[in-house]
Amino acid sequence: MKPAPFEYLRATSVSEALEFLQHDDAKIIAGGQSLVPMMNFRLAQPERLVDINAIAELTEISEDGADIVIGSLVRHAEAMRSPLLARRLPVIAEAMRHVAHLAIRNRGTVGGSLVHADPSAEWPLLVALLNGEIIVEGPEERRYLAAEEFFIAPLVTDIGEDEILTAVRFPEPPSGAGMAFDEVARRAGDFAMAASGALVQVEGGVIRDLRVALGGVGDGPVRASALEEELTGKPVDAVSVADIAELACEGLEPMTDLHASAEYRLHLVPVLVGRVLETALARAAGGRA
Amino acid sequence: MSTRIDITLTVNGEEIVETVEPRMLLSDFLRDRLGLTGTHVGCEHGVCGACTVRLNGVTARACLTFAAQVDGARIETVEHLGTVASLNRIQQAFRKHHALQCGFCTPGFLMTVQEMLETLPLETDEEIRDALSGNICRCTGYEHIVRAVRELADEREGAAA
Ligand SMILES: Cc1cc2nc3c(=O)[nH]c(=O)nc-3n(C[C@H](O)[C@H](O)[C@H](O)COP(=O)(O)OP(=O)(O)OC[C@H]3O[C@@H](n4cnc5c(N)ncnc54)[C@H](O)[C@@H]3O)c2cc1C
Ligand code: FES
Ligand code: FES
Numbered sequence A: 001m002k003p004a005p006f007e008y009l010r011a012t013s014v015s016e017a018l019e020f021l022q023h024d025d026a027k028i029i030a031g032g033q034s035l036v037p038m039m040n041f042r043l044a045q046p047e048r049l050v051d052i053n054a055i056a057e058l059t060e061i062s063e064d065g066a067d068i069v070i071g072s073l074v075r076h077a078e079a080m081r082s083p084l085l086a087r088r089l090p091v092i093a094e095a096m097r098h099v100a101h102l103a104i105r106n107r108g109t110v111g112g113s114l115v116h117a118d119p120s121a122e123w124p125l126l127v128a129l130l131n132g133e134i135i136v137e138g139p140e141e142r143r144y145l146a147a148e149e150f151f152i153a154p155l156v157t158d159i160g161e162d163e164i165l166t167a168v169r170f171p172e173p174p175s176g177a178g179m180a181f182d183e184v185a186r187r188a189g190d191f192a193m194a195a196s197g198a199l200v201q202v203e204g205g206v207i208r209d210l211r212v213a214l215g216g217v218g219d220g221p222v223r224a225s226a227l228e229e230e231l232t233g234k235p236v237d238a239v240s241v242a243d244i245a246e247l248a249c250e251g252l253e254p255m256t257d258l259h260a261s262a263e264y265r266l267h268l269v270p271v272l273v274g275r276v277l278e279t280a281l282a283r284a285a286g287g288r289a
Numbered sequence B: 001m002s003t004r005i006d007i008t009l010t011v012n013g014e015e016i017v018e019t020v021e022p023r024m025l026l027s028d029f030l031r032d033r034l035g036l037t038g039t040h041v042g043c044e045h046g047v048c049g050a051c052t053v054r055l056n057g058v059t060a061r062a063c064l065t066f067a068a069q070v071d072g073a074r075i076e077t078v079e080h081l082g083t084v085a086s087l088n089r090i091q092q093a094f095r096k097h098h099a100l101q102c103g104f105c106t107p108g109f110l111m112t113v114q115e116m117l118e119t120l121p122l123e124t125d126e127e128i129r130d131a132l133s134g135n136i137c138r139c140t141g142y143e144h145i146v147r148a149v150r151e152l153a154d155e156r157e158g159a160a161a
Helices: A014-020 A035-040 A076-081 A083-088 A090-096 A102-107 A110-116 A122-129 A225-231 A241-249 A262-283 B026-033 B089-096 B106-119 B125-131 B143-160
Strands: A007-010 A026-029 A048-051 A061-064 A067-071 A133-137 A142-145 A151-153 A164-170 A178-184 A194-203 A206-215 B005-011 B014-020 B052-055 B058-061 B074-076
Touching (some): A026 A035, A067 A110, A090 A194, A102 B058, A110 A122, A194 A262, B125 B143
Parallel strands (some): A007 A048
Antiparallel strands (some): A133 A142, B052 B074
């Protein structure tokens, strides 16, 4: 099918984009990899499209003090290849390999993925795992949102129609932390049936900081807090990942859909959590060999 | 409402100046306006890969890009690879290994394989299959496409050594 008619405006700065968004029915287009399919099927029929691809200030990956800042227009493929991210947050490249296919990674953006908010998508999970802060700019103010504030429901976020997501800011990970990501999908590049990321810091043989994030099993990315609490403070040698991975299922109510049943997703969670925890522990300084 | 957009772009090395309606997809622009029907249209939602072209040097789905967005861009389509009389190396390998039957998916595969050979190590067949995952073929069962890419990747290593 073909999209319904619309007005096309190309913004060259954030302030210009905000101006163009002052309209009853305007939508931002970034990579177009989620929006254009919806327009082709006429599931979305915005009257005005505001193209942000020419806004150079949104395309950077940079360090701000100890923080790492990723502009909303950074493409999945760029994040995957970034030497800065490989050094500071290697788990991002590890996750990007699972995002769609070559041509889609070349176009799709961080900001588009976060605002599209597919519960199986990798970027939302990474923001939850790495305690990222989503930066949103509106006509009046700039807002900073954590994952649990930003993601409201599948395909629904806290961003307003007149706002633009400009960047996501990641704090420096705990020193010596090991990180890992893995997922299970029907085919390479398909949306995950379940996904998991882990971050572990070990000091003097004790787990100091532990985070486990899950995708594909809730309304948005979720943190396995019962598991996190159980393991934090434990001597690393006393931890049997196989025994505790089930804890990650606590409180989960995954969906059954075309791709996988709720039961199967719940089966995948401990499997994936086991894998990423073992890998992250092996990668952590002072962790398991 | 601005209903016409003027665009200037390079397609297969040739400068093109046209006026388009904002909602015109790049795939339709290439096929209907420029007569470049090598770019195929299967699903129009990014899944099948038949419409894959090169946009400023990297692959992109023509069905998920509006023609209005490519003002100033450089585009290459399958017509840029080789001609019937003079197939390029990727096309030759596809022919040799029977990597096509009906040929509907082939333009997209050729464009994808070109980028794979330029950017990926392709050490294992699994890696080749992974990189081809964005292109769907209903005829070949993929095996022969993987063989064609394997030969091209090995040949590339030979040339580099
Ligand atoms: C075949 C296929 C497979 C895919 N597989 C995966 C996958 O496995 N994992 C995955 O994560 N994704 C997958 N995707 C989606 C892909 O990652 C998209 O790139 C992403 O979801 C949207 O990013 P985009 O830049 O293309 O956004 P667009 O499509 O341009 O926009 C998406 C939405 O976000 C809004 N928006 C975009 N940028 C901003 C901004 N800066 N501020 C405010 N609003 C904004 C738009 O208005 C729109 O509502 C797949 C897509 C396809 C077609
Ligand atoms: S027609 Fe573009 S991906 Fe199928
Ligand atoms: S050769 Fe027929 S679809 Fe691939």
